[in-house]
Each structure stands twice: as structure tokens, then as C-alpha cells.
Amino acid sequence: MTTYHVLGFTASVVGVAAVFLIARLVGGPTMADRAVALDTMNTFVVCLMILLSAYFDSVVMVDIAIVYAALSFVGTMFIARYLEGGL
């Protein structure tokens, strides 16, 4: 068992955990709950990309994870501004 196997197993578990969040994303009572679930899913996707970049030995996926984190931050800020009623 090498570190590659450990990282691959962790990536699969994190991916399954992200899928579970779809239930909160669909059935959240308020819009803020859905925004929280979406924010958590974005964090999980960044975690998944970091783990899979080590698993597949490709540095490019970490760069994509950085850009994804920045874009998800912009999206969260716009959703928050919309919920405040300022957009």
C-alpha cells in the first residue's frame, strides 16, 4: 500500500460526501441554507482536486483548484449580496 492508494481512497470518500450534500442543496428550507450547502460543496471539490492532483501526478489540477476556489468565492459573495437585497 503506497501513499497513492491512501490519497485515492480519501478522494473517493470526499466525493461521496459531496454527493450527500445535494440533499441539503435541494431540500434546504431557505435560500441561505442552499447557499451554505453550495459553499460546502465547493470546498469539497477543491479538496477533491488537491487529492486527485497528487493521485494522478499532475500539477495542473492544483492550479485549477486555486482558480475554482477564487471563482466559488466570487459566486458566494454574489449570492450573499443577492440575499441581502442589494443586487
Added chain:
Amino acid sequence: MAVLVVILFVAICLFFNLLGVVSLFRFPDVYTRLHGATKCTTFGTLFAAFAVIAHSVARYFATGEVRFLVLIIHTLVAAGALLVTNATGAHALARASHRSGIMPAQAVVDRLEERESEKGGATA
């Protein structure tokens, strides 16, 4: 040796990430959900980055290839970006939830709303 370090970091990562999922389903209102999910997943993802860094250090000393050093630096940048953006996004979401009139579960008074309406024009 490297496998044990990576397993330790990965165990912490999985524990806190799954705790974040549980908190999102078990907490009663949006503020507690935001609290649990943001803190747990930020900490867990930080330890995923630590696991990747430990893996890359081990691979660098085993093979001597430079791309593992590049992977370490880029993972550090990704972890730093995540630390900054997650906290700021959670703050913005909590403020937006309060401004859109969502009360915490079992709350009967809203002192923050009273203070802001006393000052007149809640713009801060």
C-alpha cells in the same frame, strides 16, 4: 513511514470533512449550519493539503524529480487561498442571512436589529 504520516493527515481530513456533512444535516438553523460546515470543512481540507505535501516530500526524496516540489508550492497556495476565501464567504453569508430576516432557531429577540435601527440607517 511516509504512508503512516499520510494516513494520519488523511484520517484527520476525513473525520472533519464528514463532521461538516453531519453538521449540515443535524443543526437546526442556517447560522449553526454555516458555523459547523465552514469550520469543519476548512480544517479538513487544510489537512488534505498537508497529506498531499507529505506525499510529495516523500516522492521527492524517493525519485528526485522537480515536479513534486512544484506540487508542494502550488498546494500551499491553494490551501492559503481556501483559508482566506472560506472565512470571508461564510461571514458574507451570515450577514446576508441576518439582513434577509432569518432568525436563529428558538430566538425571541433580535438585539442586533434593534441596535442597527436605533442608529438609523443600518449601512455598516
